[in-house]
Amino acid sequence: MTLPDADRDLVVAELGRDPTPAEEILFENLWSEHCAYRSSRPLLSAFDSDGDQVVIGPGDDAAVVSLDDDTYITLGIESHNHPSYVDPYDGAATGVGGIVRDTLSMGAYPIALADCLYFGDFDREHSRYLLDGVVEGIADYGNAIGVPTVAGATSFHEKYEGNPLVNVACVGLLSADRLVTAVAQKAGNKLVLVGSSTGRDGLGGASFASEDLAEDAETEDRPAVQVGDPYTEKLLIECNEALIDEDLVESARDLGAAGLGGASSELVAKGGFGAEIDLNAVHQREPNMNAFEILLSESQERMCYEVAPENVERVQELAERFDLGSAVIGDVAEGNYVCTFDGETVVDVPPEFLAEGAPMNDLEAVEPEVAERDLPEVALAEALEAVLSDPNTASKEWVYRQYDHEVGLRTARRPGDDAALLDIPEAETKLAFTAGADPNWTDAAPYDGARAVAFENATNLAAKGAKPLAAVDCLNGGNPEKPDVYGGFKGIVDGLADMCSALSVPVVGGNVSLYNDSVSGPIPPTPTLAMVGTADRSSPGMSLSGEGDLFIVGYPGDALGGSALLQHEGGSDAFPALPDDETAAAALEAIRAIASDNSTLAVHDVSHGGLAVTLAEMVTEDVGADIAVENFVQLFDETPGRVVVESTDVDALVSLAGDVPIYELGTTTDDDYLGVTVDGDYVAFDAAKIADLRGVLTHELD
Structure with missing residues (x-):
């Protein structure tokens, strides 16, 4: 990839001269889609990011939200899609490392991770190879740095075959007085690099992430993939804590996309300053590195700190204590962003023009067409077996059992439930955390x-008695230069924005990843959402107790569009009509109240796979269920905003639900089976058969 002629003309006009080779490659990367959001930024104003709880919204390394006057959390999300195709282990591992450093740069300590993974069809050997490498990379890195992975999702769809997605979210915790931003504070302060030395790995990663994957990407693009070292990252986490403890940091930026050039220029530009940087001062691990290699290397485990001159010596002492490299590379200055190398000026540009001057793209958007086909007739037993064994609805225990989800001693509810719960005694609350998307839904109707x-996602929180606090999104799409692809991307932006606004959930930050195309074609438009909420106490889990009756609470759907059943049978119909904004918000309030009531013994949301999968996940080896519905739509419809409730007090349930519909489903049983009656047809699966059907990932991958 090279700087396009139109962009080069703008640079020449601004500088009044041709750019140097180092300047040209710096503009190429910082003006790439990955860094500048040239195709997506015009759409992102649709999101409402305001709220009394929002301390810092979009634009910094991570968002900051208050739990109370003294306790803040950070929330961030990142993608590492192309690198995870080329090198699934290192690509996924360094995605974890990057989002954790985004957390550090705000002065926060990382307390939880969520990973949302998307692969081609599970029956393809290459998809399973990518899944195995990605999960191992996330597990090895996250476990080694001591940050629990507590939430996430794993999905399979044929359109991800040539371009998987790896989206990782992180929650951090800090007190209000420890907050740091990426806004440079004062000319004359020093810029100090702390962490690993700089090598040639990850060169051009930002531009690599801004173009379609080629057929030979696994070999040709391997140098653009960073290689992580989680043990150095752990030292960096603890060193960052020590630096914040001693109030030594004026501002900070993680070295991610576009490396030192991106981090340092953005940091000073945000503060309205320039910089004077000596590239020879950067500590390097490879000989004979040139200026643009030093500027654009995406070597991992590195931070750029703005430090007052009188504190530089102490910063370097702490870096040495934690066995980390450090280097004073220059100064915050008035004027331009200037870099020298071997005594010559190789970069001399206006920092705001470099960091924010990329022109936005004006692209055509056409709503994509979706084929309509009728659902073939299928027997009840066959339909149940197909949906319960679908890799998208099957148990993901094979994935999350590889993650340490209890390190840190905050995890109150582990992976496998609707949402994770984290203890936050500092604010006398619990934090619920959920993340995910469904490519079948957005492929059918963006x-x-x-x-x-x-x-x-909001229903997941409500089912645990939590009220949504804020969300971040990772918006993944294909090549935006194709009108139907850009139309689908615009659809997911508007849909996510409209529902979050209706539910009063500010979207406080996020990430955009476009050009997720390959020889297999574009991916489905994929709006991964990570959402947090607060709860007063731990609500019931989703396993049946056997002491109550079963009800479904929420507004029923009326179609099977985007469902696992239709995906299996090759059919497609209209996407279910969701409740309007006011009704959706009312449904969540009712679910939250019901989940928090003492008469509620179990609660679980209805979504992927519909009611059939929800009930299969609720039965245990000791407690089963017998339920009856009128038709296939009621059993397999995936309309969210509904929960199955086991309750001992129907009058309390009705009172708490208010105007939200309640339907009696059936009863719990002392036997370990799920019995389902649909329009007179009856099928029963015992717990062993359900476990066998839902264990498809374990069967194939162990």
């Missing part, structure tokens, strides 16, 4: 599917 993604 706008409505994205509304459903937001509604489903």
Whole structure:
């Protein structure tokens, strides 16, 4: 990739001369889609990011939200899609490392991770190879740095075959007085690099992430993939804590996309300053590195700190204590962003023009067409077996059992439930954390599917008695220069924004990843959402107790569009009509109240796979269920905003639900089976058969 002629003309006009080779490659990377959001930024104003709880919204390394006057959390999300195709282990591992450093740069300590993974069809050997490498990379890195992975999702769809997605979110915790931003504070302060030495790995990663994957990407693009070292990252986490403890940091930026050039220029530009940087001062691990290699290397485990001159010596002492490299590379200055190398000036540009001057793209958006086909007739037993064994609805225990989800001693509810719960005694609350998307939904109907993604994540929180606090999104799409692809991307942006606004959930930050195309074609538009909420106490889990009756609470759907059943049978119909904004918000309030009531013994949301999968996940080896519904739509419809409730007090349930519909489903049983009656047809699966069907990932991958 080279700087396009139109961009080069703008640079020449601004500088009044041709750019140097180092300047040209710096503009190429910082003006890439990955860094500048040239195609997506015009759409992102649709999101509402305001709220009394929002301390820092979009634009910094991570968002900051208050739990109370003294306790803040950070929330961030990042993608590492192309690198994870080329090198699944290192690509995924360094995605974890990057989002953790985004957390550090705000002065926070990372307390939880969520990973949302998307691969081609599970029956393809290459998809399983990518899944195995990605999960191992996330597990090895996250476990080694001591940050629990507590939430996430794993999905399979044929359109990810040539371009998987790896989206990772992180929550951090800090007190209000420890907050740091990426806004440079004062000319004359020093810029100090702390962490690993700089090598040639990850060169051009930002531009690599801004173009379609080629057929030979696994070999040709391997140098653009960073290689991580989690043990150095752990030292960096602890060193960052020590630096914040002693109030030694004026501002900070993680070295991620576009490396030192990106981090340092953005940091000073945000403060309205320039910089004077000596590239020879950067500590390097490879000989004979040139200026643009030093500027654009994406070597991992590095931070750029703005430090007052009188504190530089102490910063370097702490770096040495934690066995980390450090280097004073220059100064915050008035005027231009200037870099020298071997005594010559190789970069001399206006910092704001470099960091924010990329022109936005004006692209055509056409709503994509979706084929309509009727659902073939299928027997009840066959339909149940197909949906319960679908890799998208099957148990993901094979994935999350590889992650340490209890390190840090905050995890109150582990992976596998609707949402994770974290103890936050500092604010006398619990934090619920959920993340995910459903490519079947957004492939069938980008706008409505994205509304459903937001509604489903909020329902996950409500099912644990939590009220949504804030969300971040990772918006993944294909090549935006194709009108139908850009139309689908616009649809997911608007759908996510509209539902989050309706539910009063500010979207406080996020990430955009476009050009997720390969020889297999574009991916489905994929709006991964990570959402947090607060709860007063731990609500019931989703396993049946056997002491109550079963009800479904929420507004029923009326179609099977985007469902696992239709995906299996090759059919497609209209996407279910979601409740309107006011009704959706009312449904969540009712679910939250019901989940927090003492008469509620179990609660679980209805979403992927519909009611059939929800009930299969609720039965245990000791407690089963017998339920009856009228038709297939009621059993397999995936409309979110509904929960199955086991309750001992129907009068309390009705009172708490208010105007939200309640339907009696059936009863719990003392036997370990799920019995389902649909329009007179009856099928029963015992717990062993359910476990066998839902264990498809374990069967194939162990």
